[in-house]
Amino acid sequence: MNNKQLIIISVSALLLVNNATAAEQSSEKKLKAIYQKAEKAIEENKIPEADFWLARYMGLTAFNEATERNCADLYPLFDKRKDLVPTAFISGKYADDFTDFFIRVMRKFWGIEEEGINEDTLEFQVRGDSEKDYFAEIVVSPRLECWYILKKKDLAVVIPLISSEKAPFIVSGRLKDGEPVKYFAEHNIDTEGHFLHYIWPIEFHDLDGDGVPEIWIRYNVAWADGFSQRLDIYRIKDDKELILLKRFEGFCEGIARRLKNGLIEVGEGFTNKEATGHLGYDQHNIQTFEYKNGDFVKISERNVPHILWSEEWTKYYFEQE
Incomplete structure (x- = not known):
């Protein structure tokens, strides 16, 4: 394998890492925004809206290996809900x-x-x-x-x-x-x-x-x-x-x-x-x-x-x- 081939492989690997990092950052940004929307809806006692965002968060984190977030993140929000x-x-x-x-x-x-x-x-x-x-x-x-x-x-x-x-x-x-x-x-x-x-x-x-x-x-x-x-x-x-x-x-x-x-x-x-x-x-x-x-x-x-x-x-x- 010559140097040119090694450079191409290194660049490709770097692109894959960068793409994965970008996807992870995008996912984290989205999940953070959803969490905040759920929290705001709970504070305003808008239960249907809160449930929409809570369910969305649960769905997006349940089977997403690109994030460490999970349903347990929502426990503080659940505790704020007297109906739960x-x-x-x-x-x-x-x-x-x-x-x-x-x-x-x-x-x-x-x-x-x-x-x-x-x-x-x-x-x-x-x-x-x-x-x-x-x-x-x-x-x-x-x-x-x-x-x-x-x-x-x-x-x-x-x-x-x-x-x-x-x-x-x-x-x-x-x-x-x-x-x-x-x-x-x-x-x-x-x-x-x-x-x-x-x-x-x-x-x-x-x-x-x-x-x-x-x-x-x-x-x-x-x-x-x-x-x-x-x-x-x-x-x-x-x-x-x-x-x-x-x-x-x-x-x-x-x-x-x-x-x-x-x-x-x-x-x-x-x-x-x-x-x-x-x-x-x-x-x-x-x-x-x-x-x-x-x-x-x-x-x-x-x-x-x-x-x-x-x-x-x-x-x-x-x-x-």
Whole structure:
């Protein structure tokens, strides 16, 4: 290797270091500004605005190796919030990786690219999917809530959930050559006053074979003592709006999901034991439905050990069998 080659390599390495340093400095500057905006909103008691910036900070620091900042930086700000006391709880009996998923997964939603957020309306586009001729997006606002994880030593954690006070809504329409050519009326997701947790990727499936797909949206709903899981199926009406065709809901940490073969599974927690209460549920009753002649018909039913107590939970959450 000659001197000229060595100089080129040295310059290239220096450029890489300088670029990395510049990116780190830019990230630090952005995070510092976000922290200050959150702090100012808290001082002015602007809770929706504070939650927007707090969630953004949590999202940008959760998976960014270019910064040493993390969620712990926000503890002094959390302490200033009188509303961030535990108002909900979840069992500590669940598999450790599920508990970790429940606590941390929502941070990913708030760490999206800048193009997906609107600072003026305090909104994030957290899901966006399409098929050949149609598209759908979900737009939401964050809301922080403090949860107890009920173990031998209770753990209190702040989770950046999806607000119900400002309804999450669906933006949808038609595509041509991959570009939107028509927008349908925006459709609010009826949260029934509950905060939302995780939202799965949007799916498109033609339920009745009419050539127009239904839009399938699956998500968790936060309750004071745990959560439920919903599967909403929307029909496109008159090529201009969405109507809710069917809502399946798995209560008591249950499931509601579409399988690859088109069947639908709905599971609900329960127990055969006496006087155990919700947290003592040790089984799930799972019912399977099929769409026949314009209706959803139950075709089977089974009981299984509680799916969140073991590694089985990942199969029900992320595999469609």
